[in-house]
Amino acid sequence: MIVEVPLGKRAYPIHIAPGLLANAAPLLGPLAPRGRLALVTDSNVARLHLPAFAAGLAAGGIAVDEIVLAPGEATKDWATLAQVTERLLSLGVERGDAVVALGGGVIGDLTGFAASILRRGCRFVQVPTTLLAQVDSSVGGKTAINAAAGKNLVGAFHQPALVLIDPSVLATLPVRDLRAGYAEVVKYGLIGDPGFFKWCEANAAALLAGDAGCQAEAVAVSCRAKAKVVAADERETGDVRALLNLGHTFGHAFEAEAGFSDRLLHGEGVALGMALAFDLSAARGLCPAEDAARVRAHLLACGFVLSPKALGFEVSAATLLHHMRQDKKMKAGTLPFILARGIGQAFVARDVPLGDVEAFLDGVV
Numbered sequence: 001m002i003v004e005v006p007l008g009k010r011a012y013p014i015h016i017a018p019g020l021l022a023n024a025a026p027l028l029g030p031l032a033p034r035g036r037l038a039l040v041t042d043s044n045v046a047r048l049h050l051p052a053f054a055a056g057l058a059a060g061g062i063a064v065d066e067i068v069l070a071p072g073e074a075t076k077d078w079a080t081l082a083q084v085t086e087r088l089l090s091l092g093v094e095r096g097d098a099v100v101a102l103g104g105g106v107i108g109d110l111t112g113f114a115a116s117i118l119r120r121g122c123r124f125v126q127v128p129t130t131l132l133a134q135v136d137s138s139v140g141g142k143t144a145i146n147a148a149a150g151k152n153l154v155g156a157f158h159q160p161a162l163v164l165i166d167p168s169v170l171a172t173l174p175v176r177d178l179r180a181g182y183a184e185v186v187k188y189g190l191i192g193d194p195g196f197f198k199w200c201e202a203n204a205a206a207l208l209a210g211d212a213g214c215q216a217e218a219v220a221v222s223c224r225a226k227a228k229v230v231a232a233d234e235r236e237t238g239d240v241r242a243l244l245n246l247g248h249t250f251g252h253a254f255e256a257e258a259g260f261s262d263r264l265l266h267g268e269g270v271a272l273g274m275a276l277a278f279d280l281s282a283a284r285g286l287c288p289a290e291d292a293a294r295v296r297a298h299l300l301a302c303g304f305v306l307s308p309k310a311l312g313f314e315v316s317a318a319t320l321l322h323h324m325r326q327d328k329k330m331k332a333g334t335l336p337f338i339l340a341r342g343i344g345q346a347f348v349a350r351d352v353p354l355g356d357v358e359a360f361l362d363g364v365v
């Protein structure tokens, strides 16, 4: 299946097909004018999936120059960016070449940013291997590294030339990462597609148990939703792309409190944040309480932990507010919140007093 991201001259296709990883040469040939491709990955993915990918390319006459990095969020830093960029230059990567990012969101974000600055911008290809990367980070062109002042604070909008998704690679993904990625899947239903949320309620258990058909369907629906949002608001200048931040402002505060460590994965924070966003919407009389309860029940059924205490957080509402104030989206002392009028009816609220949010969180933590 092919999902197009319609961005005028910079439009690009997302190819989604089981088995694609081992058969990527015909799609990558036009992006490898020198018959070689530089590829960035991490050591987990290199062990599990690089051999099949490289063998498929070799069969199509494309050699691979691999750069294998340590797995984990710490890789998205200045030092690794410098190392990757210098290495790409020493490999002779030219502007007409494409650099391949084979891995999760960490590899995609770092490689995309390196490509955006290499020779003032060269092409890159996303080959996402986590559910989170397949449904979210590989599409849309946000690239970044982390800075001392915070996560994703240094980066660029740089769209990939091509996205290749092989859902069958999810078979090797640890279930905790699969579940975390699923939070971004169910998010599309909660934002604007109640029918898809219903599908999620019926199919999440199978998806999380490894059902390849359900996983492929979830990836396809999510990519279509993301492509539509990106086409409407590429650089998040309006409200459309901002809706994708549902659950993220709350989630981010807990992630920050956890020091952006494995204690709370991004998707786990987003799941907690989405439950809170629906609870806050219900508490403000914006959304039926039954809808908030339904969201919470579904996330709990998926195995998400939705109580800060049960997640091990001993944190005050004031501290969470402090984390929220560091948000990139903070403007003139206010913060936009993504709230909902019901399942599939998210909207951007710019008039929620931070004092109200603190009082709400006081009852939660």
Ligand code: NAD
Pocket: 042, 043, 044, 045, 048, 071, 072, 073, 076, 103, 104, 105, 106, 107, 109, 129, 130, 131, 132, 133, 136, 137, 138, 139, 140, 141, 142, 143, 152, 169, 170, 171, 172, 173, 174, 177, 266
């Ligand atoms: P990740 O890249 O760290 O991958 C998670 C773990 O899974 C790693 O240990 C990795 O080695 C391993 N892994 C990857 N593929 C595997 C596979 N098929 N089988 C077994 N193990 C595999 O994490 P992630 O959750 O994919 O991405 C998180 C990052 O994405 C964060 O840095 C976040 O800021 C970023 N992000 C970016 C955007 C965007 O729009 N650019 C959106 C959301 C998140």
Ligand code: ZN
Pocket: 136, 184, 248, 266, 270
């Ligand atoms: Zn996210």
